[in-house]
Amino acid sequence: MNCDAVIRELSNYIDGELDPSVKHELELHLTGCKECTMVIDQTKMTVELFCNEEPVDLPAEVKSRLHDALHRKFREHAT
């Protein structure tokens, strides 16, 4: 497997979706390729950073508008 093929399989590899034989071939390549190892590690970290982003609190006025709209909807359904 060459570097280009490794990058094409990168997503499948980090998602754990590669066939065992392809995974083995890819990991064999990684043992001798510093560049591909770096790209895979940095891509994993990229995903992890976005995963770990804490959603911000809703601004009070947005929350209030949302819940007012919900209550109107609840009343509509009740009648």
Next chain:
Amino acid sequence: MLCATLMGERMNAGFVPRPGPNLSVANPHRLPSTVAREDEHLLVASAKRGDTKAFEELVSRYERKIFRLTMNITRNREDAEDAMQDAFLKSYTHLKDFDGDSRFYTWLVRIAANEALMRLRKRRPNQFSLDEPVEGDDDLMPRELEDWGPKPDQRFEQTEMHEILSGVIDKLDPDFRTVFLLRDVEELSTEETAKALGISVPAVKSRLLRARLKLREKLHRYFRRSAPN
């Protein structure tokens, strides 16, 4: 679910999360989806029986995440608010149609993503073409390669990091951004993402790969060892 997997790997490797958000029951927004959804079906069942408090609990639980999603897709505050609100109202109206085949949250994400995409298409009709092929047989090998050093993210304050992430995702094409958000941030499966966006599974996979590589490349200029702090 790469996010939960990566989190697990880090924990197993002795990784200690940064101070701040903790993985605790008191903070369900930070929990991997497998834990956060435990009582979701009970709330949904109550809401279906007409318990509005149960539905409000679902809204309170997910409003921040749904707003983050609509904001990240539309990149416009007004559109994001409208899309979020309409997503919750529509999910209430159509709750009887929710069959429980997927998580309620996944169903809600699908509605919210479509509300957000509709507004994005209206605002930027020429820049957006989710239903058209955008990926070619281009060379994907990253050109810029340099070590990021240990824990590059810890070189930045939380607010600064938030701005960096927000800035880089803003520059990503909507086609790639939306797939990345649904798959990697909201943790939908490839199939669920394809269904939500009305595109094929290979298209989701292709766009996800490109999105991840592009985001890595954009973060590279902040994280490489030789980057000015």
